[in-house]
Amino acid sequence: MRRASPLELFRVFFRIGLFTFGGGMAMIPLIEQELCGRLCLLREDQFISSIGLAQCAPGPIAGNLAVLLGYRAGGALGAAAALAGVATPAFLVILLIASQYQSWRELAWVGRALLGLRPAVVVLIAFAALRFGRMVLRGRLSLLIYGAALTALVVLRVHPALVVVVAGLAGLGQGWLEQRERRTVGVGDDGSTC
Amino acid sequence: MTMALLVDLAKAFLICGLLSFGGGYAMIPIVESELIVGRGWLTLATFTEIIAVAEMTPGPVAVNTATFVGYRVAGLAGSAVSTLAVLSVPVLVSGLLAWLVRRWGDFGPVSDFLRGVRPAACALLTAAAVTVGRAAPWEARSVLIGGLVALALLRRVNPLWVIAGSAVLGLLLF
Numbered sequence: 001m002r003r004a005s006p007l008e009l010f011r012v013f014f015r016i017g018l019f020t021f022g023g024g025m026a027m028i029p030l031i032e033q034e035l036c037g038r039l040c041l042l043r044e045d046q047f048i049s050s051i052g053l054a055q056c057a058p059g060p061i062a063g064n065l066a067v068l069l070g071y072r073a074g075g076a077l078g079a080a081a082a083l084a085g086v087a088t089p090a091f092l093v094i095l096l097i098a099s100q101y102q103s104w105r106e107l108a109w110v111g112r113a114l115l116g117l118r119p120a121v122v123v124l125i126a127f128a129a130l131r132f133g134r135m136v137l138r139g140r141l142s143l144l145i146y147g148a149a150l151t152a153l154v155v156l157r158v159h160p161a162l163v164v165v166v167a168g169l170a171g172l173g174q175g176w177l178e179q180r181e182r183r184t185v186g187v188g189d190d191g192s193t194c
Numbered sequence: 195m196t197m198a199l200l201v202d203l204a205k206a207f208l209i210c211g212l213l214s215f216g217g218g219y220a221m222i223p224i225v226e227s228e229l230i231v232g233r234g235w236l237t238l239a240t241f242t243e244i245i246a247v248a249e250m251t252p253g254p255v256a257v258n259t260a261t262f263v264g265y266r267v268a269g270l271a272g273s274a275v276s277t278l279a280v281l282s283v284p285v286l287v288s289g290l291l292a293w294l295v296r297r298w299g300d301f302g303p304v305s306d307f308l309r310g311v312r313p314a315a316c317a318l319l320t321a322a323a324v325t326v327g328r329a330a331p332w333e334a335r336s337v338l339i340g341g342l343v344a345l346a347l348l349r350r351v352n353p354l355w356v357i358a359g360s361a362v363l364g365l366l367l368f
Contacts, residue, residue: 057287090251091261094257098261098262113364116336116361116367117361119330125323129320146313149317154324164314172306174310175305
């Protein structure tokens, strides 16, 4: 994967920040399209694990994702540029509203546009989940983690950061088991040749 | 006086950034205790207005809230200080994570850990779709918009156009 210039990352994340309504997760289809698709800056698996990691840091998911992905694609400068890019549209728009309008009721028409955005955001996120699921959910353990994590999030309302850490530990456990299996098999082979 | 106010804003939003695990909306109760009860900078009515504005503007809710409150309390300088403050702790933590993953990502245990994180990330996305879906108005016109969006995505239309288009549809239909 090639290394991105800070300016390039700023521009991409500025555009993403401008079109992100309704939380960081709504941003994910946009980022995927731009960074993994159009610009070829990230592999999909790097992108997916970054989504999990973004939940393990405090603060807005959008900002954390910008830092994580900006760093992957363009180092420390890239991270700073991506963060500045994603925060600047929000900052400028709010500044405009705070200084120009007496009351948000004057902006009621925006609320109508947002009612149209809600179902769109649902479908966008669902499509991203499907696409990632097809890529990631292979093998029994990943399906098990997915099912357990979804239940924990939606039904039991466990905190996302906790879910991510436990899932990571499960992956760690599986890696350990696989390695031990490999070692046992290895010893057996050695024994037979002796 | 103004300087002291700016320092106080920075302190308040540093705490908000530090304590808001799990996205901008997780910050709302902390803003409430820090800014409304703790410092009396806002009334509950103004805060409700800020959340409404944050919901109808692009970008992270945390940034929107910090910019708005900062501006109302101490003008342009206040909004800049609050926004930088609310982002600083998250940036340090996620920067550290990014560095760790790049430095150690191919190291066995770390890559095993990340392999476990990926299905959980899929679950996070699914859960986000469920949460937003519950809040969406379930009527014929929103189902129509959802269907059109699905069609556009299947035909590989750029998501930016999909979002712009559904906002226009929202204006026309609601």
